[in-house]
Amino acid sequence: MERIESWKIRRVNTGRAATTVMRDIFTLSSVLRRAVRVGKLADNPIRSVDKPRIDRRPNIRFLDQQEESRLRAALNARDTEMREARDSANVWRQERQRELLPSRPHLGTT
Numbered sequence: 886m887e888r889i890e891s892w893k894i895r896r897v898n899t900g901r902a903a904t905t906v907m908r909d910i911f912t913l914s915s916v917l918r919r920a921v922r923v924g925k926l927a928d929n930p931i932r933s934v935d936k937p938r939i940d941r942r943p944n945i946r947f948l949d950q951q952e953e954s955r956l957r958a959a960l961n962a963r964d965t966e967m968r969e970a971r972d973s974a975n976v977w978r979q980e981r982q983r984e985l986l987p988s989r990p991h992l993g994t995t
Contacts, residue, residue, distance in 0.1 A: 971986060
């Protein structure tokens with residue numbers, strides 16, 4: 886049990902997230918539970934190991950003004966590229982008397 890506890894503490898101290906450590910503990914626990922079931926161990930030592938605390942409140946991060954501006958510019962560039970690609974495809978289709986695809990006016994026009 887002490888070895889498992891020290892392993893858990895080392896994982897937390899090296900910067901692993903508490904959820905990652907918990908997932909690893911549960912995985913190890915299932916292996917040890919199987920060993921108990923087949924008679925290789927008397928009991929599962931994971932049961933007495935303290936589980937790391939998990940913060941259930943997410944850290945919400947908002948974009949600053951520069952990040953938001955870059956994001957909006959990238960989205961506008963993507964929308965423009967998609968509109969131009971559709972227009973080009975429709976020119977190609979029209980030259981070959983094929984059915985035109987619907988235009989994409991709903992893509993960002995700001």
